[in-house]
Amino acid sequence: MNMAEMERALRELRLSGMAQTLATRAMQAQAAQQPFLETFAAMVQDELDRRRSRLIERRYKRSGLDEKASLADLDWRFNPKLPRAACFELHTLKFIAEGANALIVGKPGTGKSHVAKALAHQGVCQGYDVRYLEADAQFARYALAGAAERAELLKGWVEPDLLVLDDLFLARRISPEAAEVLQAIVHQRYKRHRAIVITSNRVVQDWGKYLADATMATTILDRLMHRCTMLEFEGRSYRLKEAAARLAISPEPS
Numbered sequence: 001m002n003m004a005e006m007e008r009a010l011r012e013l014r015l016s017g018m019a020q021t022l023a024t025r026a027m028q029a030q031a032a033q034q035p036f037l038e039t040f041a042a043m044v045q046d047e048l049d050r051r052r053s054r055l056i057e058r059r060y061k062r063s064g065l066d067e068k069a070s071l072a073d074l075d076w077r078f079n080p081k082l083p084r085a086a087c088f089e090l091h092t093l094k095f096i097a098e099g100a101n102a103l104i105v106g107k108p109g110t111g112k113s114h115v116a117k118a119l120a121h122q123g124v125c126q127g128y129d130v131r132y133l134e135a136d137a138q139f140a141r142y143a144l145a146g147a148a149e150r151a152e153l154l155k156g157w158v159e160p161d162l163l164v165l166d167d168l169f170l171a172r173r174i175s176p177e178a179a180e181v182l183q184a185i186v187h188q189r190y191k192r193h194r195a196i197v198i199t200s201n202r203v204v205q206d207w208g209k210y211l212a213d214a215t216m217a218t219t220i221l222d223r224l225m226h227r228c229t230m231l232e233f234e235g236r237s238y239r240l241k242e243a244a245a246r247l248a249i250s251p252e253p254s
């Protein structure tokens with residue numbers, strides 16, 4: 001077989017990681033007079049690397065995340081009161097293995113969604129099945145769906161190792177269907193020891209009002225809080241800071 005034929009054969013065998021680096025590895029082996037096994041080990045590693053990164057990319061797409069956020073992007077000096085140690089503790093993802101939850105509550109623009117997305121992304125990178133939802137939009141979609149689609153949506157929110165509900169109660173009142181699906185999610189995930197991260201601008205004490213049913217709010221909160229890290233995000237809005245910076249650099253009207 002010549003090089004082109006070998007590349008084709010490797011692709012046919014679904015070893016596209018090896019196919020991709022074959023020419024380079026062949027050159028390298030020749031240049032370094034490398035033993036066969038060393039070259040072969042490098043090629044096996046190339047295949048493994050490519051499969052892992054494609055798997056992670058597939059998991060990322062399925063997660064519903066819209067950005068690859070990281071805790072490293074946060075300026076912890078901007079809001080010094082943020083619970084930094086608790087954020088990094090969550091970032092170890094021990095809570096996913098334990099089936100515990102995290103509730104991130106606080107002022108707008110303080111980085112709640114950013115932290116939730118960073119946890120979700122870390123989960124994807126560590127091989128977990130993760131689902132990220134903008135809660136209001138997805139619950140509205142659920143309310144409009146027919147029975148079969150509802151069952152499918154709920155299944156997709158119960159089964160992943162980690163579920164992130166971003167901006168819960170953004171619109172304060174949620175529909176009865178949304179309240180029911182929230183209850184179903186929390187109850188079913190609780191039974192299966194599966195982790196949930198929730199962010200909200202609304203304090204927990206008010207959730208009963210938004211759910212329009214105090215009993216339901218209690219049963220939801222009981223299960224959420226049973227194994228839960230509570231994080232409070234106090235401070236200034238980073239969005240406002242960015243908007244102010246943009247204003248400051250825009251040219252003065254003459």
Ligand SMILES: Nc1ncnc2c1ncn2[C@@H]1O[C@H](COP(=O)(O)OP(=O)(O)O)[C@@H](O)[C@H]1O
Pocket residue numbers: 073074075076078079107108109110111112113114115199233238239
């Ligand atoms: N301390 C921070 N350092 C750097 N960027 C930040 C910080 N806090 C927030 N941001 C950025 O500001 C924007 C708003 O943050 P976000 O997480 O959406 O806030 P929240 O969900 O609390 O309303 C995002 O683009 C986020 O990356």
Ligand SMILES: [Mg+2]
Pocket residue numbers: 112113114166167199
């Ligand atoms: Mg947010």
